[in-house]
Amino acid sequence: MAIIVLHKKTLSKYVLLGTGLGRFKSSRPDFIGGNYFPKEEEGREEIVVVCDAEGELLFLDKTTVKVIEIDDLELSDLQEVFIVEPEILKAYNCPACGCSVTTNDIECPDCELRLR
Structure with a gap:
């Protein structure tokens, strides 16, 4: 069983091995305010691990x-798998951040607010 991915910039093909999500948050004292007004940075990185030939x-x-x-099937051969009934999957905005979410989402993909 293999998932083949295409790198959009180089057009190279790779085997997908896994995915990962990295979050970071750092804090350092401000020059003037010290620990009372620290400089904070935070973010997330979504990566995939691939293997070349x-x-x-x-x-x-x-x-x-x-x-x-x-699994040796192109996505065009699997289009019937992706058909979703419109009344089952409805989109709306997250109440916390306004990101687009669907009725199938358990948590917001952006702010991770639990929706159900």
Whole structure:
């Protein structure tokens, strides 16, 4: 079982091995306010781990790749899997951050607010 992805910039093909989500938050004292007004930075990184033909591992940003094959089947052969009844899947905005979420989402993908 293999998932083949295409790197959008180089058009190279890779085998998808896994995904990951990294979050970070750092704080350092401000020059004037010290610990009372610290400088804070936070964010998240979504990556995929892929393997090239020589077995080398690469860590790529998830937005730079797209899936083109699953188990030797192209995505165009699997279109019936992606058909969703419109009354089942309805989109709305997250009450906390306004991000677009659907009725199937358990938590907001942006702020991680639990929706059900």
